[in-house]
Amino acid sequence: xxxxxxxxxxxxxxxxxxxxxxxxxxxxxxxxxxxxxxxxxxxxxxxxxxxxxxxxxxxxxxxxxxxxxxxxxx
Amino acid sequence: xxxxxxxxxxxxxxxxxxxxxxxxxxxxxxxxxxxxxxxxxxxxxxxxxxxxxxxxxxxxxxxxxxxxxxxxxxxxxxxxxxxxxxxxxxxxxxxxxxxxxxxxxxxxxxxxxxxxxxxxxxxxxxxxxxxxxxxxxxxxxxxxxxxxxxxxxxxxxxxxxxxxxxxxxxxxxxxxxxxxxxxxxxxxxxxxxxxxxxxxxxxxxxxxxxxxxxxxxxxxxxxxxxxxxxxxx
Numbered sequence: 001x002x003x004x005x006x007x008x009x010x011x012x013x014x015x016x017x018x019x020x021x022x023x024x025x026x027x028x029x030x031x032x033x034x035x036x037x038x039x040x041x042x043x044x045x046x047x048x049x050x051x052x053x054x055x056x057x058x059x060x061x062x063x064x065x066x067x068x069x070x071x072x073x074x
Numbered sequence: 075x076x077x078x079x080x081x082x083x084x085x086x087x088x089x090x091x092x093x094x095x096x097x098x099x100x101x102x103x104x105x106x107x108x109x110x111x112x113x114x115x116x117x118x119x120x121x122x123x124x125x126x127x128x129x130x131x132x133x134x135x136x137x138x139x140x141x142x143x144x145x146x147x148x149x150x151x152x153x154x155x156x157x158x159x160x161x162x163x164x165x166x167x168x169x170x171x172x173x174x175x176x177x178x179x180x181x182x183x184x185x186x187x188x189x190x191x192x193x194x195x196x197x198x199x200x201x202x203x204x205x206x207x208x209x210x211x212x213x214x215x216x217x218x219x220x221x222x223x224x225x226x227x228x229x230x231x232x233x234x235x236x237x238x239x240x241x242x243x244x245x246x247x248x249x250x251x252x253x254x255x256x257x258x259x260x261x262x263x264x265x266x267x268x269x270x271x272x273x274x275x276x277x278x279x280x281x282x283x284x285x286x287x288x289x290x291x292x293x294x295x296x297x298x299x300x301x302x303x304x305x306x307x
Contacts, residue, residue, distance in 0.1 A: 003223030003231055007238070008299055010221065010258075011290035013283055020276035028187045032179040054279055056194060056264045063141060063190045067134045068183055 014053060018046035023057050031064045106181035113172060124165070130182070131161035131189045138193045148200060156200070160192035167192070198265030209262065209270060212255050214239055220258060234298050241292040250285040253278060 023030075023046075030047050033040035041048040051058045102110070112123035135157035143153050167188045175184050201207060217238065223231045242251055256262040256270075264282075268275050293299040 003218065003221045004234070006221040007234075008290075011286045011293070011299070013287045013290070017283065019283075020274075020279045024191070024275075026178075028179040028184045031187075032183050035183075053283075054264075056275060057279075059142070060187075060190050060194055063138045063193070064183070064187055066141060067137055067186045067190070070137060071130075071134070071182070 014049040016046045016049040017053055018050050020050070020054060020057055023047045023050040023054070024060070027057075027061060027064060031061065031068055034065060035068050102177045103180060106177060109181040109185075110172075110175070113169070124169075127168070127185065128161060128165050131164050131185070132158060134186050135160040135164070135189045135193055138190055139197075142193065142197060148197070156193070156196050160189055160196055163192045164188035194265055195269075198263060198269050201263055201266035202269065207262070207266075209252070209256050209260065211260055213259055216259050216261075220261075234293075237293060237296060237298050238289065241289050245288045245292050246285050250281050250288075253281050254285045254289075257282060 026044065026047060030040050030044055030051075033043065051061050109123065109127075112119055113127075114120075115123070136154070139148065139153050139157045139160070143149060148156060164185070168185050171188075175181060217235050218225065218228075218231065223235070242254055246254060253267065256267050257264060262270075264275065264278055267273075268278055271278070290299060294301050
């Protein structure tokens with residue numbers, strides 16, 4: 001990815017983005033869907049958009065998913 | 075005594091009353107229903123459930139701290155201590171909020187969420203232990219590297235980044251500018267900025283979101299970026 005694309009991607013905002021509060025409130029539900037192979041992005045497009053754009057929430061998602069999958073819960 | 079164990083003891087002696095309000099959802103999966111029953115119980119069964127939950131949270135916290143640790147320069151005993159503190163604080167949060175669990179996920183996924191949040195918050199605070207960290211710097215020379223612009227092709231992007239800098243000065247509010255500079259130029263993690271500004275993640279994200287939208291609109295209006303999906307090769 002070159003600088004133009006990287007900058008453009010950083011500045012581009014998704015109107016579906018629900019913000020941190022809503023994403024955090026439903027993160028466990030979203031992670032269980034992803035872990036089960038369900039269509040989490042289709043069911044919660046606003047959370048999916050947020051997790052793509054928000055570094056900390058994306059990191060929390062990756063961490064929770066790794067824990068759930070690592071404990072054999074999924 | 076580890077802090078986490080101390081907190082487990084605190085939970086065991088203090089939260090019987092709060093746990094009386096645990097709702098039992100008939101749609102729950104059997105494992106989650108068992109957790110709720112055990113935690114709503116009294117005596118040895120509840121203590122055993124709390125101890126088991128704490129052990130699970132410690133394992134999850136270790137895993138999460140180890141996953142993030144290499145990027146945060148946290149190692150050795152400090153990493154282990156952070157994991158124990160996160161697990162202990164998560165257990166307290168879980169017992170306080172267990173009445174809010176509505177069975178939309180597995181109980182353990184809901185519980186693990188708290189330990190992930192605790193690790194995030196503690197790593198955010200850890201960032202400022204390095205006295206060299208500061209919000210005062212405003213090094214615009216870092217901008218090209220931040221977005222991966224090739225120094226050898228500076229003539230192609232110099233005007234664009236000049237326009238970004240101008241837009242940051244003219245389009246953003248002082249608070250938006252402060253957040254943009256901290257996160258983009260100074261590479262301050264958002265959770266660390268939350269700690270420094272005494273704010274919360276949602277508020278900081280929203281300000282950065284609005285700043286991004288304003289900057290992009292300005293760059294599009296001045297012909298530096300395309301309104302449609304622009305992808306220069």
